[in-house]
Amino acid sequence: MRITLSMRERKNPYIPVEAEKIVPSILMKGTDVTVYEGNKERRLADLFEITVEGEAASVDEVEVVLRGDTSRVKRVGEYMDGGRITVEGDIGMHCGNFMAAGTIEVRGNAAGWFARELRGGTVICRGNAGHYCASGYRGEKKGMRGGKVEVFGDAGDFAAEHLSGGEVVIHGDCGDMAGVEMRGGTLTIHGDCARPCGNMTAGTCTVLGTVLGMIPTFERTGEIVGPDGGTLTAFVGDIANRGKGKLFIRNFQYLE
Amino acid sequence: MNELLVKNAYVIDPINRINGEVMDIAIRDGRIVEDVGPKATVIDAGGCLTLPGGVDSHTHVCGTKVNFGRYMSPEDMRAGRVARRGVKHATSGYSVPTTYANSYRYAVMGYTTLLEGAMAPLEARHTHEEFSATPLQDMMANTLFDGNWGIMNAIRDGDQERVTEIVGWTLSAVKGFGIKLTNPGGTEAWGFGKNITCIKDEVPNFGVTPIEIILAMIRACETLRLPHSVHLHCNNLGNPGNYACTVGTFNQVPDLNEKRQTLYATHVQFHSYGGSDWKTFCSKAEPVAYTVNNRPQIVIDMGQVMFGKTTTMTADGPMEFNLYRLHHDKWSNHDVELETGSGIIPVYYRRKNLVNSVMWAIGLELALLVKNPWQCMLTTDNPNGAPFVKYPEIIALLMSKKYRDAEFATVHPETGSRVVLPALDRELDWNEIAVMTRAGQAKALGITGIGKGHLGLGAEADIAIYPIRVGEVDPAQEYRKVIDAFSRTKYTIKRGRPVTRDGEVLVHGENTTIWVDPKMGPGHDISQDTEFVKMFDRYYSVRMSNYPVQDEYLKRSLRMETEAVF
Numbered sequence A: 001m002r003i004t005l006s007m008r009e010r011k012n013p014y015i016p017v018e019a020e021k022i023v024p025s026i027l028m029k030g031t032d033v034t035v036y037e038g039n040k041e042r043r044l045a046d047l048f049e050i051t052v053e054g055e056a057a058s059v060d061e062v063e064v065v066l067r068g069d070t071s072r073v074k075r076v077g078e079y080m081d082g083g084r085i086t087v088e089g090d091i092g093m094h095c096g097n098f099m100a101a102g103t104i105e106v107r108g109n110a111a112g113w114f115a116r117e118l119r120g121g122t123v124i125c126r127g128n129a130g131h132y133c134a135s136g137y138r139g140e141k142k143g144m145r146g147g148k149v150e151v152f153g154d155a156g157d158f159a160a161e162h163l164s165g166g167e168v169v170i171h172g173d174c175g176d177m178a179g180v181e182m183r184g185g186t187l188t189i190h191g192d193c194a195r196p197c198g199n200m201t202a203g204t205c206t207v208l209g210t211v212l213g214m215i216p217t218f219e220r221t222g223e224i225v226g227p228d229g230g231t232l233t234a235f236v237g238d239i240a241n242r243g244k245g246k247l248f249i250r251n252f253q254y255l256e
Numbered sequence B: 001m002n003e004l005l006v007k008n009a010y011v012i013d014p015i016n017r018i019n020g021e022v023m024d025i026a027i028r029d030g031r032i033v034e035d036v037g038p039k040a041t042v043i044d045a046g047g048c049l050t051l052p053g054g055v056d057s058h059t060h061v062c063g064t065k066v067n068f069g070r071y072m073s074p075e076d077m078r079a080g081r082v083a084r085r086g087v088k089h090a091t092s093g094y095s096v097p098t099t100y101a102n103s104y105r106y107a108v109m110g111y112t113t114l115l116e117g118a119m120a121p122l123e124a125r126h127t128h129e130e131f132s133a134t135p136l137q138d139m140m141a142n143t144l145f146d147g148n149w150g151i152m153n154a155i156r157d158g159d160q161e162r163v164t165e166i167v168g169w170t171l172s173a174v175k176g177f178g179i180k181l182t183n184p185g186g187t188e189a190w191g192f193g194k195n196i197t198c199i200k201d202e203v204p205n206f207g208v209t210p211i212e213i214i215l216a217m218i219r220a221c222e223t224l225r226l227p228h229s230v231h232l233h234c235n236n237l238g239n240p241g242n243y244a245c246t247v248g249t250f251n252q253v254p255d256l257n258e259k260r261q262t263l264y265a266t267h268v269q270f271h272s273y274g275g276s277d278w279k280t281f282c283s284k285a286e287p288v289a290y291t292v293n294n295r296p297q298i299v300i301d302m303g304q305v306m307f308g309k310t311t312t313m314t315a316d317g318p319m320e321f322n323l324y325r326l327h328h329d330k331w332s333n334h335d336v337e338l339e340t341g342s343g344i345i346p347v348y349y350r351r352k353n354l355v356n357s358v359m360w361a362i363g364l365e366l367a368l369l370v371k372n373p374w375q376c377m378l379t380t381d382n383p384n385g386a387p388f389v390k391y392p393e394i395i396a397l398l399m400s401k402k403y404r405d406a407e408f409a410t411v412h413p414e415t416g417s418r419v420v421l422p423a424l425d426r427e428l429d430w431n432e433i434a435v436m437t438r439a440g441q442a443k444a445l446g447i448t449g450i451g452k453g454h455l456g457l458g459a460e461a462d463i464a465i466y467p468i469r470v471g472e473v474d475p476a477q478e479y480r481k482v483i484d485a486f487s488r489t490k491y492t493i494k495r496g497r498p499v500t501r502d503g504e505v506l507v508h509g510e511n512t513t514i515w516v517d518p519k520m521g522p523g524h525d526i527s528q529d530t531e532f533v534k535m536f537d538r539y540y541s542v543r544m545s546n547y548p549v550q551d552e553y554l555k556r557s558l559r560m561e562t563e564a565v566f
C-alpha cells in the first residue's frame, strides 16, 4: 500500500501542522483523520491531496510519501511501529520521535529534534538535520535508546545528547556539544565538531574530523586505528562525573 | 442573596460532634445558616458521605521553591497535560504541576483550604502571586524564620521582646500566616558549608542553638497570640538515628496554649529513623508516637512516602545537598539573604528499595500509633513524600489492614525486620479520617473560629460530598471503593458555590488569602528601631520600604488581627 500526501497550497505556509497521525499504522486504516494547523483542527484531506494505491496486510507493507512543502509539518512518524515514510522535501520538527520500528527517509533537510528519543527502526536524512538530532528531551535522563539515525549532511548543536543506545552516524559536521550526557550507544561524526561528550558516562563517540574546544576532563589513554584506517587518539571520560565513556578523535584542539 | 440547600447529606463533622447523621445543610451567601427560602438551589447528596471541605496543613504548592522545581523538571510537565476547556486553564505536570493543576486536583478531591508550608519572607510576593492563581482554595503561608539574622542576634542577646517584635513585624509585612522553622539554624550554617545535627549544636557566627531558637519562637508565637502554633521541621531530617533528636525536641516543648498545640511538627516520618547508618536503617515510629501520646502540646503530620516519582523541595538546603550526593541527579540550591535557603532534587521512591520501603511503613505507623487522631494529620509533605493526589490511597491504607498487608507483600522483603507495621491491626474509621484531613488540621491551624473545618452555624460553606454511602461499604474490605470515592467528590462546594461536580471544574473561582496581622502596641514597632534599620540597610539588598507585600498582591484578603500581650 502506498499513501501519497501532497501538500496543498496554504494561505500561510509558516503555520506549523501537528501531524502525529501521519504514521503508517494509522493511515493504513483510513486517511480520514484530523491534524492541527496552528490551533485549528483540520481534516488531513484539507491540507493534503491524498492518493492511496494498493492494499496492505500488515504495517510493513505500507509506505507513506510526503510531497510538497512539508518543512512546517511536525511530529511525522511519532511512535511509528513499522512501515516506511518517505519525505521528498524537507520535514518539520520532531520527525520520528519515540519511533520503535520501520524506516523514515527524508530526502531534504530535517528541522530540530529529528529522531529524538528513538527506540528502534531506521531514520535517514539526506540533507542537514537541525539542533538536537537523535537527542533526548528537556529534563529527561535517557535520550535515544535504540535504532539507527544517519544524517548525510551536517547536524546542529546537541546531536545525540543523552544518547543511551543505538547508533548515530553524522556524515558531515556537528555543531556544539555533540554527545553530551551520553550514557550508551555509538556516535560517529565524519566531519568536525565542538566540545563533544561533556558529562558522558558510557558509550562510544568517534570523531573522524577535528574537535574544537576539546574539554579537559577526558583522560588520554593511547591511540587506535579508526574505521577509515587512520589513527585516532583514545580518551576515557568524562572523569568530572566518574564517566567511563570512550571518545576517539582524529584531531583536536583544547578549549582555551 | 445566594442560597443553596444540600439535602440528604450523611454528615461527619467532628468539631460539632456529628458522626454520621443524615441532615440538610442550608447555605446563604457563603455561610451555613439555620434554613433557606423555597427558592434556594437544591443539591441532593443522596445519603453520601459529606464532610467539611478538606484542609491541608502542610503542602508546597506556591512560591519560588515550587516554581524552581517546575523550571528544573520540564520532564514532569509531560504528565497531566489537559487542554484549556470552559472555565479551566490548560494544565500540566505531576509532582510540580502548574498552579491551576494543583488547584483543580485539590478541588476534585474536596480540598478547599491549603497552607503553603514554607514562604521565604523576602520572596513572599511570588508566593502571593501564585496564590491568586490557585483559585479554588483559600490559602495561607507559613513564614520561614529558621535562619533570620535579626532574630538570632536578639536570641543571643537574651532579648525575647525583640524576637517577638521582629516576628510580628515580619508576619504582617509579608502577609504570612504562621511561624515556620525549617532545620532551625541549619540552613544558615549551610551558608558556611556546615550543618546542624541536633538542637544543642551552635549556629556558626551567631552563638545560638536550635533549641534556643525553637523556644524563643514558641514564646514569640504565644505572646503574639497567633492562631497557629510554631510549625517545626526538626533538625537532622532524613538521617538514620534522627528519631532521638526528634524525641529530644518534643520533650523540650512546654504546654502553653489551651486551645491548640504548642508545637506542630511536620513530616515526622522523615524524622523517625533508627539505626546508625543506611545498612542498619529502621523505623523508630514507636518512641516518637509514644512521646506524642504523652504530650498533648504536640501535633504532628505524617509526611507519608508513597512509591513513585516525585520532587523533593525544602528550605533545608544542606539536607537536599546530601540527597544530591546520594542520587547524583539534578540539584538546585538557593540562598535567601539573611533569612533562609532551599534545595530541590527529583526522587523516585521504589518498592524494591529497602530504605524507601521502610520510609513508606513509618508514615503509616505514626498515624496508627498516635492514639488521638487530633494529634496526627494526614499529609505527604506534598510533593516531598508523594504528590497530594495519593491522599485517597493513604486514607484507604489507614482504614484497611487487608490493603496494608497486600501492599506490604510487594515491598522489599527485608522491610519486615525493620518496621512494626505488619503487627498493627488498627483500622481508622470515617470520623478519624475526617479529623485527620480537615477538622484536626483546621483546629491545629487555629482557623475553626473563622469557620474552617466544620459545618456548624456560621461556618464557611466549604463542603465535600463524596460518592460513597458509609453504611453500604466496608472500608476494611472494599478499599478500592474508598480510594475511588476520595479521589473525586460528587460535589465540592466552596464558599457556598459548587466548584466541582463529578470531577469537572465548574467555576473559575477566586481564592482568599488568610494572613495574620499582630498588633503590638506603641513602643514595639521594630521598623522604627535604629539598630534594626541599620542591619536592614547594611545587609539586605532591598530597602525596608520596599520589603512589605502591598495589598494589591492579594485578590481577596482575610486579615486575622491579633492583640499581642507582652
Ligand SMILES: [Zn+2]
Pocket (backbone or CB within 6 Å): B058, B059, B060, B117, B118, B266, B267, B314, B381, B384
Ligand atoms: Zn514541607
